Amino acid sequence: xxxxxxxxxxxxxxASASIVRCIQWYYGHQRLIGxxxxxxxxxxxxxFLNAKTLEDRLRLRAKPNIRLVKAFGLDxxxxxxxxxxxxxxxxxxxxxxxxxxTHNWIKLGEDTxxxxxxxxxxxxxxxxxxxxxxxxxxxxxxxxxVSFSVVLRVLFDVELLAIDLDETRKATDAINRLWIxxxxxxxxxxxxxxxxxxxxxxxxxxxxxxxxxxxxxxxLIMPAYxxxxxxxxxxFVSIAGRDVDPSxxxxxxxxxxxxxxxxxKNNEAEMRALAxxxxxxxxxxxxxxxxxxxxxxxxxxGVVIADVEACHRDQQVWGADALQFKPTRFHSWFGEEATxxxxxxxxxxxxxxxxxxxSYFPFGVGKHLCPAAAGxxxxxxxxxxxxxxxxxxxxxxxxEIHFGDVDIQHRVCTLLPSGxxxxxNWVLEAKGQDITLVVD
Numbered sequence: 001x002x003x004x005x006x007x008x009x010x011x012x013x014x015a016s017a018s019i020v021r022c023i024q025w026y027y028g029h030q031r032l033i034g035x036x037x038x039x040x041x042x043x044x045x046x047x048f049l050n051a052k053t054l055e056d057r058l059r060l061r062a063k064p065n066i067r068l069v070k071a072f073g074l075d076x077x078x079x080x081x082x083x084x085x086x087x088x089x090x091x092x093x094x095x096x097x098x099x100x101x102t103h104n105w106i107k108l109g110e111d112t113x114x115x116x117x118x119x120x121x122x123x124x125x126x127x128x129x130x131x132x133x134x135x136x137x138x139x140x141x142x143x144x145x146v147s148f149s150v151v152l153r154v155l156f157d158v159e160l161l162a163i164d165l166d167e168t169r170k171a172t173d174a175i176n177r178l179w180i181x182x183x184x185x186x187x188x189x190x191x192x193x194x195x196x197x198x199x200x201x202x203x204x205x206x207x208x209x210x211x212x213x214x215x216x217x218x219x220l221i222m223p224a225y226x227x228x229x230x231x232x233x234x235x236f237v238s239i240a241g242r243d244v245d246p247s248x249x250x251x252x253x254x255x256x257x258x259x260x261x262x263x264x265k266n267n268e269a270e271m272r273a274l275a276x277x278x279x280x281x282x283x284x285x286x287x288x289x290x291x292x293x294x295x296x297x298x299x300x301x302g303v304v305i306a307d308v309e310a311c312h313r314d315q316q317v318w319g320a321d322a323l324q325f326k327p328t329r330f331h332s333w334f335g336e337e338a339t340x341x342x343x344x345x346x347x348x349x350x351x352x353x354x355x356x357x358x359s360y361f362p363f364g365v366g367k368h369l370c371p372a373a374a375g376x377x378x379x380x381x382x383x384x385x386x387x388x389x390x391x392x393x394x395x396x397x398x399x400e401i402h403f404g405d406v407d408i409q410h411r412v413c414t415l416l417p418s419g420x421x422x423x424x425n426w427v428l429e430a431k432g433q434d435i436t437l438v439v440d
Contacts, residue, residue, distance in 0.1 A: 040308065041365050043290065051296065055081065058083070059293065065078050076222075077368075090371060112150055115145070116146050119165060167203045170196055174196045178194065231284055239252050239385070240393070241395055242395065259383060268334070282312045283415065308362065313415075
């Protein structure tokens with residue numbers, strides 16, 4: 001055998017060994033991803049404890065949420081062990097959010113602009129800066145007021161032209177303080193804040209809502225409002241107030257052009273608008289971690305945690321740009337239309353997309369999906385982000401955001417801090433517009 005032949009065989013063996021190692025690494029890598037995602041999904045869908053009955057699943061969910069009962073007196077699907085209470089909550093929630101046609105969304109867009117303008121008109125003379133989402137009860141929170149008012153409109157048909165924004169502010173401030181208190185197991189929720197909140201709701205809601213319903217309106221308000229306002233704020237700041245790539249800016253411009261008229265038409269314009277909401281929900285899920293009890297009995301037990309945020313941000317699933325705000329990553333989810341435009345889809349593309357879909361569950365998984373998961377939640381987020389953009393513009397039209405933090409200010413493509421108290425000292429300045437806002 002010649003030296004050339006020996007060299008060729010040696011190279012072939014080395015190449016074969018490299019291929020084997022690559023294959024082994026690839027499948028090992030996929031198993032690792034699968035284990036991480038499967039663990040979180042099994043906790044979220046209750047299968048980790050083989051909870052087969054509805055009553056068992058309700059007990060596992062209610063245990064970690066006892067703090068919400070203490071703080072807000074909630075008795076809904078998230079806090080109850082009672083099948084009837086759970087089913088009645090789902091029925092009421094589904095009926096309330098059943099905006100089934102484009103006209104309903106157009107009207108809701110008009111209502112959003114109405115309450116946004118009312119907020120700015122009422123508070124523009126009160127201080128030189130109008131906070132967008134503060135924690136201090138001495139300030140005005142435009143975004144929280146708008147989100148809360150729109151939620152009341154959807155759930156209870158409140159007339160926004162006549163809404164009392166002072167009472168709305170009292171309600172949102174009280175909710176914020178009670179929520180923070182509920183996180184501290186050593187803190188007793190303030191009776192004063194509870195009374196303030198209930199009194200405000202008594203003045204904001206129609207009499208028939210309060211008298212004809214034996215359950216607290218907070219049972220519906222809290223899941224809707226608390227899962228909405230921070231996602232909207234962070235999505236708006238991410239796409240309108242920061243330095244984004246041209247394709248992301250194009251997505252926002254198209255959404256401003258088409259939302260909400262494109263809703264419920266199941267066309268490309270709607271899908272592209274919803275991709276913005278999907279990306280906001282991916283990076284800043286309304287429930288960052290899902291907690292489940294470890295026992296269906298009445299003992300204390302412990303809790304297990306499904307890390308939704310970690311699954312949504314995993315670079316092994318979403319790629320090296322996983323921490324960047326890029327709605328176009330969801331275009332591959334749109335079906336055959338996206339496939340036609342890209343030319344073809346490889347098996348690798350399909351495999352990656354499948355992992356993404358398994359790793360993405362902002363509204364939960366399994367039999368206890370949030371009622372908003374059928375599209376309402378994404379449309380609401382897209383609608384509010386678009387209306388904020390129409391009112392305040394984008395970085396390209398003079399919108400500036402000052403974060404009060406050198407690191408955040410300079411690393412414009414990184415994640416925004418998303419904790420309830422992380423947004424203090426943010427300043428949103430809409431140059432060329434009529435208003436200067438502070439984002440707290």
